[in-house]
Amino acid sequence: MVSSLRAGRRWAPLLRGLLVWLGGMVLPHLGLAQGKFMTKTGHLTFFSASIMEDIEARNDKVAAVFDMNGGQIAFSVPIREFQFKRTLMQEHFNENYMESDKFPRATFTGQVLDAAQVLKLLGAGAQTVEVEGNLTIHGVTRKVVVAGTLQHRDGQMILVAYFNVAPADYAVDVPLLVREHIAKSVSVRLNVACDPVSPALTQQP
Amino acid sequence: MKALFTTLSERGLLAALLLALAAPAAHAQTDLLGQLEQSTQKDEPTQLVEATFKATRLINGHTVQTPGEGTMVFLISHRFGALNSGAYQFFGLDAATLRLGFEYGITDRLEVGVGRSSLDKTFDGFVKYKAIQQSTGAHAVPVTVTLLGTAALSTIRYADGYTRNALDRTAYTYQALIARKFSTDFSLQLMPTVVHRNMVVNEGEKNDVYALGAGGRYKLTRRFSLNAEYYYLMPGYTADHYRNSLALGVDIETGGHIFQLHVTNSQGMIEKQFVSETTGNFFKGDIFFGFNMSRNFTVKQRYRK
Numbered sequence: 001m002v003s004s005l006r007a008g009r010r011w012a013p014l015l016r017g018l019l020v021w022l023g024g025m026v027l028p029h030l031g032l033a034q035g036k037f038m039t040k041t042g043h044l045t046f047f048s049a050s051i052m053e054d055i056e057a058r059n060d061k062v063a064a065v066f067d068m069n070g071g072q073i074a075f076s077v078p079i080r081e082f083q084f085k086r087t088l089m090q091e092h093f094n095e096n097y098m099e100s101d102k103f104p105r106a107t108f109t110g111q112v113l114d115a116a117q118v119l120k121l122l123g124a125g126a127q128t129v130e131v132e133g134n135l136t137i138h139g140v141t142r143k144v145v146v147a148g149t150l151q152h153r154d155g156q157m158i159l160v161a162y163f164n165v166a167p168a169d170y171a172v173d174v175p176l177l178v179r180e181h182i183a184k185s186v187s188v189r190l191n192v193a194c195d196p197v198s199p200a201l202t203q204q205p
Numbered sequence: 206m207k208a209l210f211t212t213l214s215e216r217g218l219l220a221a222l223l224l225a226l227a228a229p230a231a232h233a234q235t236d237l238l239g240q241l242e243q244s245t246q247k248d249e250p251t252q253l254v255e256a257t258f259k260a261t262r263l264i265n266g267h268t269v270q271t272p273g274e275g276t277m278v279f280l281i282s283h284r285f286g287a288l289n290s291g292a293y294q295f296f297g298l299d300a301a302t303l304r305l306g307f308e309y310g311i312t313d314r315l316e317v318g319v320g321r322s323s324l325d326k327t328f329d330g331f332v333k334y335k336a337i338q339q340s341t342g343a344h345a346v347p348v349t350v351t352l353l354g355t356a357a358l359s360t361i362r363y364a365d366g367y368t369r370n371a372l373d374r375t376a377y378t379y380q381a382l383i384a385r386k387f388s389t390d391f392s393l394q395l396m397p398t399v400v401h402r403n404m405v406v407n408e409g410e411k412n413d414v415y416a417l418g419a420g421g422r423y424k425l426t427r428r429f430s431l432n433a434e435y436y437y438l439m440p441g442y443t444a445d446h447y448r449n450s451l452a453l454g455v456d457i458e459t460g461g462h463i464f465q466l467h468v469t470n471s472q473g474m475i476e477k478q479f480v481s482e483t484t485g486n487f488f489k490g491d492i493f494f495g496f497n498m499s500r501n502f503t504v505k506q507r508y509r510k
Contacts, residue, residue, distance in 0.1 A: 040245060063245045065237055074238040076245055080252060085506035087273025087310070088461060095256045096427045096458075101389045109238045175428065178460045 035068030037157035042192030044077055046165075048183035055089060055182065057082040064192045066157050071115025073131055073159070075108040075190075097172050098138055106137040110146070118150065126151035131161075137170040148190070157194040162187065251342035257349055257386040258394075260463045261308060261316070261333075262497055263420045264434040264452035265471055265479045266396060269351040269384040271335050272310035275505030280306040280320075282474045282497045289490030297494065304474040309504070314338075322475055329475050331355035339386060353380040357477045365406065373404040378476035380418075390424040398436065400481045407442075414481040415439040416449075428458040432467070436480050443481055450483045465497040 042062030048055040061081040065074050079100040084090035094100040110133020112118055118127050126149050135144045148161030164185045167174060174182050258268035261278060272278050286300030294300060306320030314335040321328050337350040355378045358371060377400070384394035396418030405412055420434035434452045438444035454467025470485035471478065472493050485491030 038241070038244070063241050065241045067237060072237050074241050076238065076241050078245075086503040087276050087313070087507075088501045088503075091256050091273075092460075095389075099389075099427075105242075107238060107242075173427075175459075181460065 036197045037066045037068070037194030038197045039064050039192055039194045042075075042159075042190070042194075044188065044190050046082075046186050046188045048186045050181055050183050052181040055084070057084045057090070057093070059083070062190070062192060064159065064194055065197075066159065066194050068119060068157075071112030071119055073108070073110050073112065073133070075106075075192075077106040079104055079106060097167070097174070103137075103139045106135075108135045108144075109133050110144075112150070113145075122150065122152050135165075137165065138172050140170040142169060155196060157196075159190065159192045159194070161190045163190075164188065251340045251344050254339040254341060254349070254386050257339065257384050257392045258422055259430065259456045259458055260465060260497070260499055262465065262499075263394065263422070264432055264454045264465065264467045264497075265450060265469060265474055266418060266420070266434060266436070266476060267331075267333065267351070267353050267380065267382060268394060269335065269349045269382045271314060271316040271333060271351070272308060272501065274310050274313045275503060275507050276310045277502045277504045278306075278308040278318075278499050279502065280304075280308060280497060280499045282306070282495070284469070284472050284474065284493040284495035286493065287485065287490070288468075288492040288494065297492075302472055302474070320475065322473065322478070324473050324478060325359040326361045327357050327359045327475065327478070329355055329357040329477075339384075348383050348385045351382040351384075353382060354378070355476055357475050367406060369404060376400060376402040376477040376481075378480070380476065390430075391421070393419070393421040395419055396436070398476065398480055400477055402477070402481070407446075410442050410446075414441070414443045416480050418480075422456065430456045432456060432465070434469075436483075438480075447481065448483045448486060450479045451487050461501050463497075463499045465499075466494075467496070468492045468494055 040063045041060060042064045043058065043060055044062045045056065045058040059077060059082045061078050063076040067073070079098050080094060082090065082093060084093065110131040113130045113132055118129050121127055128147065129150045130145055130147050132143070132145045134141050144163075146161050146163045148159060151158040151160075164187050166185050167182065168184070256270075258270050261268060261270050261272060262280070262282075282304040284302050286294055286297030288297050290297050290300070302322065302324045304320050304322040306318055308316055308318035310316050316333040317331065318333070319328070319330045331353060333351060333353045335349065335351045337346060337348065339349040340346045357376050357378070359374050363369065379399045379401075381397050382394060383396070384392055386392045398416040398418055400414040400416070402412050402414075416436045416438050418434065418436040420432065422430045422432045424430040432454045434450075436450040438447065438449055448470060450469065450471040452467050452469035452471065454465055454469075457464040457466070469479075470487040470491050470493070471483040472485070473479045473482060485493065
């Protein structure tokens with residue numbers, strides 16, 4: 001591309017201008033890609049406490065991507081990967097409550113609030129952040145604000161968050177007979193360590 | 206829009222250019238998720254198809270299901286008398302046969318069980334192994350295959366004058382249960398079956414009985430399904446003197462319990478009895494109303510690694 005530009009001397013200034021203009025478009029984007037962190041092995045556990053029984057499950061296959069430039073975050077949680085202590089609970093979770101055949105993933109896309117400010121301070125240590133975005137569970141999307149901490153440590157971006165999810169908000173139907181067994185509000189703990197990604201990786205199919 | 210951006214991102218620099226030109230923050234956010242989904246789908250692992258049936262029994266016979274590691278199942282099966290036994294017998298409700306059973310999942314695939322039926326005072330035990338599991342993904346497997354071996358010992362005092370030792374009183378059943386979950390709601394199962402009786406008393410009766418079973422379930426709601434089960438006896442002495450077993454029923458699931466209510470022309474609840482000893486004619490009212498009630502207990506908690 002560069003040699004062809006040198007060939008046409010008359011058009012050179014114009015082409016150089018065009019290149020700079022295009023470069024201006026491309027370079028911030030590449031910079032953005034360089035500032036991406038990603039993982040496919042994040043951890044998420046949830047806990048439902050009730051008078052009748054406690055229900056706990058964990059998932060070690062949470063995929064997450066964090067974009068330094070702009071402070072955007074996306075998560076994808078494969079529902080079938082939740083591991084329960086009781087086999088029957090796991091079956092009911094997938095078959096009756098989450099309908100994981102129909103809705104195989106829970107997702108979140110969000111934006112760190114005051115991203116510029118927070119990311120600037122990230123060098124100094126862990127930062128408390130608020131993330132606003134869309135949480136989709138069981139096919140229902142809701143706007144949520146989640147508080148958590150963000151930390152840049154040993155080259156990894158570590159995201160930790162505790163929040164609550166009400167099954168009723170996401171059309172998860174709990175039959176009357178077991179209503180006392182399942183908490184109205186389930187506490188969720190998220191812990192993901194994202195590795196930096198080179199732009200080549202994110203751009204290749 | 207999302208699909209469009211996903212396609213574009215496959216085109217390297219051009220896509221980056223176009224995205225930089227065209228995608229403001231809102232779209233970039235959607236694209237971030239798109240990128241994530243794309244990269245996770247690449248290495249999508251083989252996903253096992255679970256819950257082909259709700260219970261370890263379809264109606265009379267077994268399904269491909271095993272309880273899973275560390276889970277014990279307590280199963281009470283019950284059949285009333287024949288519907289056509291008249292008002293004096295309260296249409297069968299005065300009489301009952303019962304089987305009590307315990308089953309345990311040693312691993313997610315291997316299960317053992319024992320039971321005692323009031324019919325012929327029979328003790329039974331079985332080993333069940335899920336050999337092949339249906340899956341989706343890169344190396345999809347179309348069916349689940351579970352192998353079942355059972356032994357049944359009848360301890361009733363026969364009045365026919367023959368002396369029998371324990372082996373003479375024993376019968377074995379071997380089944381290959383082949384099932385496919387076609388959709389969340391619909392599953393079908395085929396059950397090639399061999400029943401071997403160590404001792405038979407009638408002239409011309411063979412020790413081995415061959416049968417082919419077929420059954421299925423259709424879920425009407427998430428916790429309620431219709432079930433059907435039929436065992437076809439291969440031509441021979443047994444087919445000439447006994448009837449094919451037919452059963453129709455429903456599964457009702459409530460938390461840790463599964464209730465199965467059904468009507469069948471078989472009074473026995475173990476393979477040897479309902480495959481090779483069914484005498485009732487379903488269409489002449491030899492119908493036994495019955496239920497299975499199973500309760501799962503977690504004996505050993507586990508996090509699957």
